[in-house]
Amino acid sequence: xxxxxxxIIDVTPRRVSRSESLFLPAVFKGLGTTLRHVFQNVGRDxxxxxxxxxxxxxxxxxxxxxxxxxxxxxxxxxGVHRLNRDEDGRVRCVACFMCATACPANCIxxxxxxxxxPDREKYPKQFxxxxxxxxxCGMCEEACPVDAIELTPFYxxxxxxxxxxxxxxSKLLEVYDRTIDEKPM
Amino acid sequence: MPRITINGKDLEFTKGQTILQVALDNEIEIPxxxxxxxxxxxxxxxxxxxxxxxxxxxxNQLEAIPKLLPTCQTPAGEHQVVYTDSPKxxxxxxxxxxxxxxxxxxxxxxxxxxxxxxxxxxxxxxGRSQARFAEEKIKQPKKDVGKHVLLYSDRCIMCTRxxxxxxxxxxxxxxxxxxxxxxxxxDVFPGVPVDNELSANVIDICPVGALLDKDFLFQQRVWLLTxxxxxxxxxxxxxxxxxxHNKGIIYRIKPRVNMDVNKWWITDEVRYGWKxxxxxxxxxMPQVKGEEPYQSSEAPLAYEAAYALVNRRLAEAxxxxxxxxxxxxxxxxxxxxxxxxxxxxxxxxxxxxxPRHGQDKTFPGSSAGAGFKLYAExxxxxxxxxxxxxxxxxxxxxxxAFTKALQKESSINAVVLTGNYPSxxxxxxxxxxxxxxxxxxxxxxxALIDTLNTKLVDRADVVIPGATWTEKAGVFENANGRLQxxxxxxxxxxxxxxxxxxxxxxxxxxxxSDLGLQHAIYNPAVVRQTIxxxxxxxxxxxxxxxxxxxxxxxxxxxxxxx
Ligand code: SF4
Ligand code: SF4
Ligand code: SF4
Ligand code: FES
Numbered sequence: 001x002x003x004x005x006x007x008i009i010d011v012t013p014r015r016v017s018r019s020e021s022l023f024l025p026a027v028f029k030g031l032g033t034t035l036r037h038v039f040q041n042v043g044r045d046x047x048x049x050x051x052x053x054x055x056x057x058x059x060x061x062x063x064x065x066x067x068x069x070x071x072x073x074x075x076x077x078x079g080v081h082r083l084n085r086d087e088d089g090r091v092r093c094v095a096c097f098m099c100a101t102a103c104p105a106n107c108i109x110x111x112x113x114x115x116x117x118p119d120r121e122k123y124p125k126q127f128x129x130x131x132x133x134x135x136x137c138g139m140c141e142e143a144c145p146v147d148a149i150e151l152t153p154f155y156x157x158x159x160x161x162x163x164x165x166x167x168x169x170s171k172l173l174e175v176y177d178r179t180i181d182e183k184p185m
Numbered sequence: 186m187p188r189i190t191i192n193g194k195d196l197e198f199t200k201g202q203t204i205l206q207v208a209l210d211n212e213i214e215i216p217x218x219x220x221x222x223x224x225x226x227x228x229x230x231x232x233x234x235x236x237x238x239x240x241x242x243x244x245n246q247l248e249a250i251p252k253l254l255p256t257c258q259t260p261a262g263e264h265q266v267v268y269t270d271s272p273k274x275x276x277x278x279x280x281x282x283x284x285x286x287x288x289x290x291x292x293x294x295x296x297x298x299x300x301x302x303x304x305x306x307x308x309x310x311x312g313r314s315q316a317r318f319a320e321e322k323i324k325q326p327k328k329d330v331g332k333h334v335l336l337y338s339d340r341c342i343m344c345t346r347x348x349x350x351x352x353x354x355x356x357x358x359x360x361x362x363x364x365x366x367x368x369x370x371x372d373v374f375p376g377v378p379v380d381n382e383l384s385a386n387v388i389d390i391c392p393v394g395a396l397l398d399k400d401f402l403f404q405q406r407v408w409l410l411t412x413x414x415x416x417x418x419x420x421x422x423x424x425x426x427x428x429x430h431n432k433g434i435i436y437r438i439k440p441r442v443n444m445d446v447n448k449w450w451i452t453d454e455v456r457y458g459w460k461x462x463x464x465x466x467x468x469x470m471p472q473v474k475g476e477e478p479y480q481s482s483e484a485p486l487a488y489e490a491a492y493a494l495v496n497r498r499l500a501e502a503x504x505x506x507x508x509x510x511x512x513x514x515x516x517x518x519x520x521x522x523x524x525x526x527x528x529x530x531x532x533x534x535x536x537x538x539x540p541r542h543g544q545d546k547t548f549p550g551s552s553a554g555a556g557f558k559l560y561a562e563x564x565x566x567x568x569x570x571x572x573x574x575x576x577x578x579x580x581x582x583x584x585x586a587f588t589k590a591l592q593k594e595s596s597i598n599a600v601v602l603t604g605n606y607p608s609x610x611x612x613x614x615x616x617x618x619x620x621x622x623x624x625x626x627x628x629x630x631x632a633l634i635d636t637l638n639t640k641l642v643d644r645a646d647v648v649i650p651g652a653t654w655t656e657k658a659g660v661f662e663n664a665n666g667r668l669q670x671x672x673x674x675x676x677x678x679x680x681x682x683x684x685x686x687x688x689x690x691x692x693x694x695x696x697x698s699d700l701g702l703q704h705a706i707y708n709p710a711v712v713r714q715t716i717x718x719x720x721x722x723x724x725x726x727x728x729x730x731x732x733x734x735x736x737x738x739x740x741x742x743x744x745x746x747x
Contacts, residue, residue, distance in 0.1 A: 094294055094295050095295070095403070096294035096295055096406075097405075097406040097409070098294065100409075101406065101408065101409070112403040112404070113403060114402070114403060121292065121295040122295040122403050145294045146294070
């Protein structure tokens with residue numbers, strides 16, 4: 001099918017006129033926008049006209065604010081993962097690979113093994129999540145049939161190497177231990 | 186031809202076919218568990234029941250048969266009308282599914298069969314989503330029933346396919362049914378495990394996750410595996426297989442149905458015959474005698490050095506010999522031989538040892554799946570290699586004659602050896618023969634293209650890492666002279682190359698040699714054409730059997746418009 005002329009947009013660059021080629025008017029125009037925002041926000045205490053909140057991170061954190069004032073939705077925030085433990089403190093995961101299958105970023109790597117416990121078939125011998133590849137979409141949490149994987153409200157994870165940012169089973173269980181008080185299962 | 190109507194479709198059939206067979210031939214789906222085309226028909230699962238209308242012989246009026254009939258067992262009759270989608274038939278399908286799931290643990294999340302399980306599929310298509318059974322489920326034990334096979338009794342639906350397989354195909358009859366009603370179970374006699382050359386086929390025919398492969402247990406979920414059609418690369422059977430792999434690692438081998446070769450089965454030997462592919466004994470880097478071992482970052486350098494040395498020493502050698510292993514494909518044989526012959530037109534061509542273990546064995550048995558043959562010859566392509574080489578040389582030496590020639594003729598100054606065997610093949614006789622003959626200054630030049638570390642590696646002057654059949658494409662000729670093409674399943678593990686590629690690279694690096702192939706990257710189709718035209722072997726174009734193209738599997742999930 002031929003493309004109708006009305007659908008064609010000519011994007012050949014227009015010649016810049018002599019006055020435009022100095023870029024001075026454009027510089028002042030941009031400065032004007034900046035100044036407008038400065039004056040608009042003077043005396044508003046970090047709150048813009050359009051209800052967009054300014055948070056002076058890292059001195060101030062969204063965690064400390066109410067949601068209505070630009071705070072974090074701690075209940076549903078999708079931050080670093082954790083692997084939940086069951087009543088006996090064992091990893092809850094049954095190594096079903098559902099999360100790895102659902103993950104759009106392909107960042108969950110599981111090695112399964114026969115579980116050492118009589119009440120369970122299978123458990124993860126290895127469970128690695130590449131936190132750098134992860135897009136924090138929460139699909140894994142959605143897919144898990146036994147609520148073993150969850151995203152926590154914590155987002156300040158740092159590391160000095162890529163390898164460090166691949167969280168293994170023990171690290172993910174540690175995240176559970178650290179976050180269980182704030183975010184119960 | 187007589188005609189029958191199934192679900193509103195008017196179909197032809199041949200006399201003697203059952204309704205289910207007619208339906209399956211015409212791509213009409215009727216759910217079935219206990220029916221397997223290779224086994225006898227027992228009609229015990231009852232999910233295939235259908236409403237059948239048949240002409241009354243007296244009045245010739247179409248009349249409904251009052252009870253539902255098992256389509257797997259009922260012979261198709263002239264002018265019958267069959268409904269598997271009538272309310273009565275659907276009510277039966279739903280009831281069967283519900284009964285089967287009463288004591289089923291429904292542990293799909295951890296079951297290895299999930300994803301290729303008939304129970305899952307039919308439950309989705311014909312079952313109900315809610316269980317109404319409020320009582321305790323019966324728990325049945327997990328049993329170790331054989332060398333390769335685990336039985337999870339509580340997932341079993343008592344279709345008895347496995348029992349019939351051991352009775353009718355292998356004739357060994359290890360499996361049986363014990364108990365009745367709710368305690369009915371599959372079992373083996375104490376101390377008599379499932380132990381025959383075909384034992385792991387029961388895992389494939391089990392429609393649910395009751396019989397599982399110990400080797401594959403918990404390794405991967407089946408939907409993550411890519412299936413590549415291939416050919417048995419371990420024995421001369423030419424069995425059609427599918428190599429199932431993920432991210433460059435093979436996880437299992439399954440049979441591919443081919444009624445002309447292996448029907449539905451493969452031997453355990455073939456099924457587990459891929460372990461050497463990922464063995465830590467694989468040679469992965471070219472080695473040049475006297476040089477420091479190359480680091481993994483130096484692979485191109487290592488190849489360059491190895492190729493240069495081989496080309497130089499072969500050019501100096503004068504007379505040389507090439508040993509082509511029967512584990513290699515026809516293309517490998519052709520390219521290697523062409524390369525060597527381009528340097529020395531009279532080079533000796535020989536074929537590597539063809540291992541044989543025991544005797545050929547045919548399984549007796551009574552059903553359609555019986556008569557499976559196990560081959561004693563443990564090399565996939567002895568005939569193919571000979572077919573190609575004998576067109577290039579008047580006398581293709583066998584392995585014994587080759588070692589004798591090395592012993593006798595001291596003028597043979599260089600040998601190119603290829604291995605690719607799944608186990609150590611370096612015999613003392615070969616090692617002795619390599620160094621036999623008149624004493625010379627540097628000894629005979631030995632170039633080795635092989636996959637596993639053997640004693641030969643220490644002797645060879647240059648070692649180039651080859652690739653197993655799973656890592657390349659080519660053609661094998663099986664024991665019955667059938668040429669079958671196989672595809673590359675995984676990329677060659679770092680830093681190996683297929684033998685064909687090595688031959689092409691060697692030729693490209695050499696000044697003297699020109700293989701007459703206009704490409705530097707190995708392309709099996711082009712090589713087959715060249716074999717056919719230059720050697721006068723038209724069968725490499727006309728008679729190669731390619732894997733059947735698998736139909737696209739369409740999802741039965743409704744597409745949701747967002
Ligand atoms: S949050 Fe999304 S991207 Fe991250 S691991 Fe889970 S499924 Fe994968
Ligand atoms: S979905 Fe849940 S149970 Fe399954 S592997 Fe992932 S974390 Fe484990
Ligand atoms: S173990 Fe599998 S093949 Fe054997 S009777 Fe049970 S369901 Fe059928
Ligand atoms: S397939 Fe017909 S009864 Fe089982």
